[in-house]
Amino acid sequence: MLAPRSLALARALLALPLCGLGGCGLRGDPEPPPPDPASRRSLSQGEVVGFAGEDGAHAWLGLPFAEPPTGELRWRAPRPPDAWSGTREALRFGASCVQFAGATGARDGARAGEPTGSEDCLSLNVFAPRFAPDAVPRGEARLPVMVFLHGGGNSIGDATPYDGGLLAASQRVVVVTLHYRLGAFGWFSHPALRTPGTSADDASGNYGTLDAIRALEWLRDNASAFGGDPGRVLVFGESAGGSDTFALLLSPRANGLFQRAIVESGSASTMTRAEAEHFADDPEAPGHPGSSNEVIAKLLVRSGRAGNRADAKRLLAALAPEDLAALLRRTPAVEILTLYDGSGLAGMYAAPELIRDGAVLPDLDPLAAFEQGRANAVPVILGTNRDEAKLFLLFGSPYVTRLFGLPLWLNAPDLYEASAEVASLLWKVRGVDAPARALRAAQGESVYAYRFDWDEEPRWPGLDLPRMLGAAHGLEIPFVFGWLSLGPATRLVFRAGGREANEELSRAMMSYWSELAYAGSPGRGRSGDLPSWQPWGAGAGEPRFLRLDTDAGGGLRMSSEELTRELVLARVARDPRLPGPRERCEVYRSLVGRGGELGAQEYASIEGGACAAFPLDATPGAR
DSSP, X not given: OOOHHHHHHHHHHTTHHHHHTTOSOSSOOOSOOOOOGGGOEEETTEEEEOEEOTTSEEEEEEEEOSOOOOGGGTTSOOOOOOOOSSEEEOOSOOOOBSEEOBTTBOTTSOOTTSEEOBXXXXXXXXXXXXXXXXXXXXXXXXXXXXXXXXXXXTTSOOSTTXXXXXXXXXXXXXXXXXXXXXXXXXXXXXXXXXXXXXXTTTTSSBHHXXXXXXXXXXXXXXXXXXXXXXXXXXXXXXXXXXXHHHHHHHOGGGTTTOSEEEEESOOOOOBOHHHHHSOTTOSSSOOOTTOHHHHHHHHHHHTTSOSSHHHHHHHHHHSOHHHHHHHHHHSOHHHHHTTXXXXXXXXXXXXXXXXXXXXXXXXXXXXXXXHTTOSOOOOEEEEEETBTTHHHHHTTOTTEEEETTEEEEESSHHHHHHHHHHHHHHHHIIIIIXXXXXXXXXXXXXXXXXXXXXXXXOEETTEEHHHHTSSBTTTTHHHHHTOOOOGGGHHHHSOGGGHHHHHHHHHHHHHHHHHHHHHSSOTTTTTSOSOOOOOOOOSTTOOOEEEEOOGGGTOSEEEOOOOOHHHHHHHHHTOTTOOSHHHHHHHHHHHBTSTTSBOHHHHHHHHHHGGGGSOTTSOOSOO
């Protein structure tokens, strides 16, 4: 029987996925602090007052940057917000956007797996160094603006965990976080929503992307009120927020609204209209399982208008576009959300996103767009964490023994390590190496890359965290923002004796990030005393990326390693931890269906067809 202490540790560990996915609750939603008269500012919408934070910064929370996208504005591009009268007190975060609550519940009281949030959610938060109203920087003294896009698979998360006060105060920058529409409400494409006369933006299906663009437009008009320079805006995002940052690099609608970018653990991938709209069994161009046609068919069956999926298909084909659009817009948000399966990690669900509509996002492969120079050419940092996949495998791999879903120990360490390694390397290929090569070809030496290698968690009885978690997805976030806290999991992840080294690494990362915002190059950091971060090299053997680690892990140093998908898959074939075809095929099988990393047909033919003897529907051998 599991010892009570081990069970408590396992329960606390469950909080970890929420951090990297945008919902760990690193900062709660307590009673609002008192307003600080020194934070009074004049915006285009009216007067606003914020509060003095604990980290030497002023903060203004819950500022609307668009009209509520409700009613007839559901699935339309965001509109500029209305002005207000009097002085607005910006002391609380705005509502989260509609989503399923994660394992720890939600701010509005929703329990795990229940719908939470509101469609009226388009707000942003500003953190800036404290200035009296008459001392706010003006003209050339204005500070760079760093706009953060949260993660969560583009279906969960919000800005509440990301307190930008310490980053703003210590690096003298303005930090902005925001809420953008998620999942079915952020990306939904269907012909009924683009009838004649509909604008290209309204018809795009990319409403979450347009929300980020609207926030950047709001900052163009209002950043100066906080001492920010609208001509030096850096967009940085993690996980899905990193993928959304790639989308802003691709979008002509975002041209000129930002001048630098950082992609943390993102993916340079988009989806065709056919994938976003068609039925999954379309014989010519199959759609995503959560495509708009599939979801509408479920809605017609659930509402009783169709008896089954076949009936729903016939009814959908016969519905007038305007009638279907009206039906979709009057259906309550909760009913739309619950057409999807919210049983994924932390409440995530699979839905189309980042759609190649030809207006907001180009109708071609992102790598081709980057290589052809059809992107917003700004200085950019691309990075991943060395052990990205371990966070997800810890809660989903058959090589981990779990109790009530809580990880306890590894039951097949070699298979776990090998599976995590290949999945993490492929993440690096699609999020760093492949886009870096394409961007470098088009814009020269303004492309930088990193790998976050920190893995100095403590070891607990039954929980070997350096091995089980390592440099996992999302663990760079506390270092970037400067607060080395993960709520209830803090003592699990950070060793008591490692605080000084961790803080030194955090200071270095904040320094590099903010120097890109200031100068367009991470250089030697704002402090000027860090190792020189060199651009992604174009020639053989040239430096490619900076490894980020404490001195105990090798410190800050450049690496020339470059990966391709072919090289990564070839590593599996010669991995000494995988002595036979059964073990290797189990690792290959773990990649099938994960972001298109390996297709079923390729699985059957890999290594000369060796995996045909181990079908995909067979139970993995290790337990």
